[in-house]
Amino acid sequence: MTMRHLVTNYLEDHDIRTISASRREEVPGLLARNTPDLVVLDLRLGQEDGLDLLREIRAQSDVPVIITTGHRRDEVDRVVGLELGADDYLTKPFGLRELLARIKAVLRRREAAPSAAQRDAEKGRWRFGSWQVDRRLRRLTNAAGEPISLTKGEYALLMAFLDAPQRPLSREYLLQATRVHEDIFDRSIDVQVLRLRRKLETDSSAPSIIRTERGVGYVFTLPVERL
Template sequence: MTMQRFVTSYLEDHDIRTISASRRDEVPGILARDQPDLVVLDLRLGQADGLDLLREIRAQSDIPVIITTGQRRDEIDRVVGLELGADDYITKPFGLRELLARIKAILRRRETATAFTQRSVENGRCRFGGWQIDRRLRRLTNPSGEPIALTKVEYALLIAFIESPQRPLSREYLLQATRVHEDVFDRSIDVQVLHLRRKLETDPSAPSMIRTERGVGYVFTPTVERIS
């Protein structure tokens, strides 16, 4: 409890309004009543299984979540937490400045993702290489007119490419646009690009639509035509 109060006081001193919970059963009420912008989740909250709580949060909301864990013995929990949808993690003991920096970074990404979503709604439909995307309906169709399902991250990634066609985009830019945690040396964005290539490319092993720009990131090569 002392550490919890210490963290809360530090964040509030830096203009981060904070609500704390010491028991798992307090969390759903806080999320519904106060609608926070971000959750810092101790995977050992009240001796409960924090991963189960993370599953519950993710089943109801896409609110950003930073998980806190111990060191080596919690490595598996850390990996599983990221797979379950945590946006970041920090290991104990951690510095309060680092925690604050991670919170601010995630909130910036949240704002960026919101801006991309807003632009996607406003910009309507566009066409590229025979494909068509209706941003108001979040609907992608291939050159044969068949709908292609995209995950939330794949959709955000495609929008990022469509907004800046034929320009090299860094991994950091794409991470911010898609709100993906840059864990394991930015490889998470490489995985998402691979998934998107499998849906867009005729031959994903020899991509022509999303080209790798060595030392930079990726380039979306088609010409994008606005049609409404």
């Protein structure tokens, strides 16, 4: 029995309805017809480069994605996958119980994300650098006045930074500030930071707005003005 069938059978045994694909060309149709709650993506799907498929998924959907990486280039694949918007990763070989736990954790994060926005008590417009945020409309605009799309998680993280600009913030603080906690892995914040950097930074590989504070967490470097 292939690993794909082992995973499918295990998840079905734990009351998670699954569909699977063995070839890359099957995936877009399956996603369009079924609108899944989560995707587990093997980056070596059918000998193809799964990173290209991840790009395609992210261009069309905000569905949570857990990537699995093999033995070759797994460090590179992992980092690039997170930068492209994967929500979590597992390195082979992995246990089926761990995969199930990761799936449940990612789905809990997705369910919890709206509550942070709902509890966003303070409304108004804020400016940082050439950016503006309208908290009443939950809208981010760039220097040209163009709206920049943010996921609920990215928006919650941005609000946490704007509430405490130019201060080093630990991952634990950010987990609490975005209402994502309990058994969520610290790297879930790292994933959100990577995504937010892609929206805000001129060069996300050399960030200047959201800077990493080694051994602490992150600092939002720009002053914030409330309009």
